Amino acid sequence: MSYAGIQMFMEKLNQLIHCKDIRFFVRNTIIRSERPQFQLLYDELGSIIEALSIHQHLEKVNDLKKRFIDAAEEAEYIVDLFLSPALPWKFEEAWYLSSAHIRGAHIRNTFNEFSSSLNLDDVWRSFKSIQEEFMSMRIDSMKMNSSARTDNQYAPANTPITRISPGSNDEIVVGFGCEAELIIEKLVADYPKKLDVVSIVGMGGIGKTTLATKVFGHDYAKYHFHVRVWVSVSQTYDKRAVLTQILKSIGVKPDFEKAGEFYEKYSDSQLHELVHKNLMGSRYLIVIDDIWHIETWASLKLFFPHENKGSRILLTSRVTEVAKHASSNGLIHHMGYLNKETSWELLCQKVFHGNEYPEWSIKPGMEIVENCQGLPLALVVIAGVLAKENWSENFWVEIAERTGLYIVNEENGCLETLGLSYDHLPLHLRECFLYLGGFPEDYKIKVEWLIWLWVAEGFIQEDGNRSLEDIAEGYLMDLINRNLVIVAYRKSDGAVKGCKVHDLVRELCLKKAKEEQFILQTESSQFSNAITPPYKQVRMFINKDTYDPDFIRLPTQDLRSLLCFGNFRSLRDDISNNLCSFRLLRVLDLQKCGLNGFPRFHELLIHLRYLAIWILNENFPYSICDLWNLQTLIYITDCETTVLPYKISDLINLRHLRSQKGRLHFRQHMKPMNLQTISNVKLNDDFPKCFPYIKALRCNTFFDKCDFKSLTYLEKLKLTFHRRVESTAHNSPKGEPKNYITFPATLKALALLGCGLPWSDMSIIQSLLNLQVLKLHFQAFEGSCWNTAEQEFPQLRFLRLEGLNIKVWEAYSTSFPCLKQLEIFRCSGLEEIPLEIGDIPTLELIKIKECRHSVDESIRRIQEEQRDIGNYDLKIDVIPFEDINL
Known part of the structure; x- marks a missing residue:
């Protein structure tokens, strides 16, 4: 548990105290009677968090934080047990008797352990002890500060000594030949004359230092640069130590240096001046190995003179953002794996x-x-x-x-090396990183899915007005920039769509998870070997290599997350018969495990925040609406249409609702909901009123008129029509144009299919000034000619035309000033791509699939023209369609 998890617990307490819309509370007098204790617990958690945050500089405060988090985790465990509904006695007895031969008497005891009263005595004692020790620490700290000396400003910090040499002379350097030549070429180039920075970026152990060593010792580097210096920066940056080591490496000795004294008598500013003075007038190469922080670079760059001598700095880092900051105009070389x-x-x-x-x-x-x-x-x-x-x-x-x-x-x-990356992770990233160890080896994880899981697990800490999902995406990008997570594939707008971790990093996650008591299980046998407090949250990941049919016998109240990555018959039976025993589950992902019907007593799982379930032969049950904690619901069914109950609006915490097969149908006149994303939903007239906060929407409609303008939070929309829309150009009074489709100005990504709009209505889309991605699929627009004329799509970065009956496309480079990628798929009537498209300065890639040969030829002409003017950056990817007769 982290502060983010405590924040989510406090939000639950807040709902227990104030919420009047959840039937579960309204009907339960015992729960309502405990509201004063919920309030007291809420206030106590908030006050301790505030105190520890304000005084986090105190010694031993980290130990206090750990004890506080453990106490908060225990409190949440007790509250959740108190809230958990008891099983009906008859079902409990029948289940116990039918399973006694494999489960034993401890199962009956498990049911009896669920408390009927809220006993937080141990928690209050823990909080009191923490507060008393914290006050004692504050008093001691104030006494120390009042007597602290202030004359030690030049004392060197007690940090590891920086390393001068790049390695022993017999270091074996294998591979990296082409990469080394590329970097050498950049370092010795005549332009720019001013000081330039080249960066090598990659995860720990990938070979950054080895490549830098090869470059540093290259004959051309030795010949070209008058001075070469290698400095390794320790994780805890010590400015004085680095300055001293640079001076030693270039042979500078103070006039008054005596044996054993070295540079102690020099101030930091004097050492800085010596470095600057002895590098002036020289063409130098400085290798800065293993730099971790932007702030470190901000300090280091001041040491080096900026003359027009062609001097260079080569730095290595695990953090991409550091390299971007240092090499704003220079080369950033991302290390790949060896073949x-x-x-x-x-x-x-x-x-x-x-x-x-x-x-x-x-x-x-x-x-x-x-x-x-x-x-x-x-x-x-x-x-x-x-x-x-x-x-x-x-x-x-x-x-x-x-x-x-x-x-x-x-x-x-x-x-040890990989572990350094973990040790230097900020605390708010550690649980997110460890969680990745539960996924199967080489598993490509969908980013959207991972973010929803992180939020449900309570890993994401609130930050101002930003949504938890946006914050979580930032966490993931931070892990990617630290080279701990690999980008598997990207979206049309360049955002990361899928990710994975190296197998060795996954092993590190599992090992660290065990050390940190972040209970992450991939095998059920691990439960019996783990000795942990009862309130510790156990997360179970099941795949074909680790599934043990006996896992159902594990201590049920410890299990908080269950994710299945396979469709196993025995698991389906276990889930269907016994899922209700896992009453404290928060995360349940069974989208790979097809069930014949909803498990019995699933409505008892009131703590579920995330539910992904595949039901083969049953429609949506009303009882799902009792799971008031749900944030994410992924519902897969073979039914063509799923009619959702009125009470679905009772799920006040629900933010994401997805159907991966059948269409979802909302009833008329429902209460407004807080949903942010919905997929595969059938529109009705009440839609804008019911979902005012929607950000991402995939919908189907039979209506000719679709007004999305009132959805002022909408950023992503995929709209599918099931019959042709009448052209807005017809039957409209003169001077009063009337559009059947309207979009909000907030829209960033739009995909249309089957709309049947005339190309003259493209002005509807052209007016969307924030639009970055546009995908026009089969019959989205109809007509043989699209002339962009004076239309401009100022922010459009990605354009796809697929399956359209267009023959002539007239376009200008000024129409798409920011376009990076163009895709033309299966437009069998299109004759060619306008040559002006090649003049778009930002264009990086054109992909053509199953179009006429004349289209392929026009693309090649564009590429040739661009190469003639020196543009070799434009990439072409053509998949021909041989069946089209010219």
Whole structure:
């Protein structure tokens, strides 16, 4: 649990205190009678959070925070147990008797442990102890501050000594040849003459320092630069230590230096002046290895003179934002993984030191290479294991089978380096990062889904007026920028749509999760081995490799999250018969596990915040509306249309509602809801009134008139018509144009299908000044010619035309001043792409699929014209359609 989780708990308490719209509260007199205690708990949590936040500089405050979080987690556990409805006695007895031969008597005790009263005595004692110790710490701190000395401004900090040399002379550098040449070429280029910065960015262990070493020792670098300096910046930046090490590396010694004194008598400003003075007039190369913070760069860049001598700085970092800040106009080189050939070469160099390798080593060696997945540090760690033992085929086979284990458990190898990235994560990112370890290996995670899960788990901390989802997206981008998460694929607007983690990073997540008691289970057997307090939240991830049919026998009140990544018959039966026993579940994802019907007594799972469920042969049950904590509901059914009950509006916390197969149908005259995203919904006349806060909408309609203008929060819209819309150009009184479709000015992404609009109505879309993505699918617009004329789409970055009956497209570069990507798919009648499209200065990619050969030829002419004027950045991707007769 984190402060974000406590915030979500406090919001629940606030609803328990004040909410009058939830039937669950209104009908339960016992819960209502405890409102004073809920209020007291709410106030106590808020006051302690405020105190710890204001005085977080005090020593030992982190220990107090941990104790406070544990106490808050225990309080939430007790409250949730109190709120959980009891099972009907007859069902409980029948379930117990039918399962006694496999479950034992402890199951009956589990039901009896659910408290009928709210006993927070232990929690109050914990809070009192925390407050007393906190007050004692404040008093001690004030005493220390009053007697603190102020004359130590020049004392060097107690930090690790920075390293001067890039490595030993016998360091084996394998691969990176092309990358090194690219960086060398940039470093020694005649332009710009002013000081320029080149950055190498990548995750820990990817080979940043190795590549920088190769560049630093390159013959051309030695020849070109008069002065070369290598400095490794420690994680805790020490300005004085860095200045001293730079001076030592270029051979500068103070006049009054005596043995043992070194640079202690110099102030920071004097050392700064010495560095600046001794670099003036020289063409220098400074390698700054392993820089972590933008603030560190802001300090370092002041050391170096900005003369027009062609001097360069080469820095390495795990954090992309640091590189962007330092290399605003220079090259940022993102490190990739080694291929199999280079990985094998590195392994052989490290083990056999240039000697021939035995024939028998190839098969297990290539398996080791495969397991290391191109991560240089992992290969080096395994090579170290192999090099220490006598070479034998059996030993290599054993190592190949246990590669992942060796990498993770090597005390001074891969884990230590990868672990540094975790140790330096801000606290608010740690739970989000550890959570990724639960997903199967090589699993591509949909970002939208991951964000909804993070929010439901309580990992996202409120920040002003921003939505939790926007904050969570920022968390993910931070992890990506730190090279701990890999971008798997992107959206049309360039945003990250899918992500994944390297297998070794996943192993790190699992190991750290165990150390931090962030209970993340991928095997049910792990439950029995974990000794943790009863209130600790257990999260269970099940896939085909880890499913154990006995998991249903686990201590049920510990389980807070259950995610299934496969469709197992035995699991379906277990879920259908016993899901109600997991009464404290917050997250339940069964969208891969098709159930014949809703599990019995599912309405008892009132703590669910996230529910994704696939029901084969049953419609939407009214009882879902009793799950008042729901934030996200993903409902998959084989029914063509799902009619939602009136009481769906009772779900006051519901923000995301998605149907992945059938269409959702809302009834007329419903109460307004707080939904932010809805997919596959049938529109009705009340729609704008019922969902005033909607941001993303995928909808179907049979209406000719669609007015979205009142949806002032709407940013993403996919609109599908099931019959042709009458042209707005017809039957309109002269001088009074009337559009059947209207959009809000907030719209950023729009996809249309089947609208049947004439191209003259493109002015409706052209007026959307914030639009960045436009996708026109089959029959979205009809007509043989689209002439953009003087139309301008000022912010449009992505345009797709798919399956349209257009023949002639007249366009100008001024119509799309910001366009980056153009896609033309299956427009079989289109004759060519306007040549003016190539003159758009921002255009990066044109993709053509299954169009006429004449379209392909026009694209190639565009590319040739651009190359003639020196534009080699425009990429062309053509998939021909051979069946079209010209």
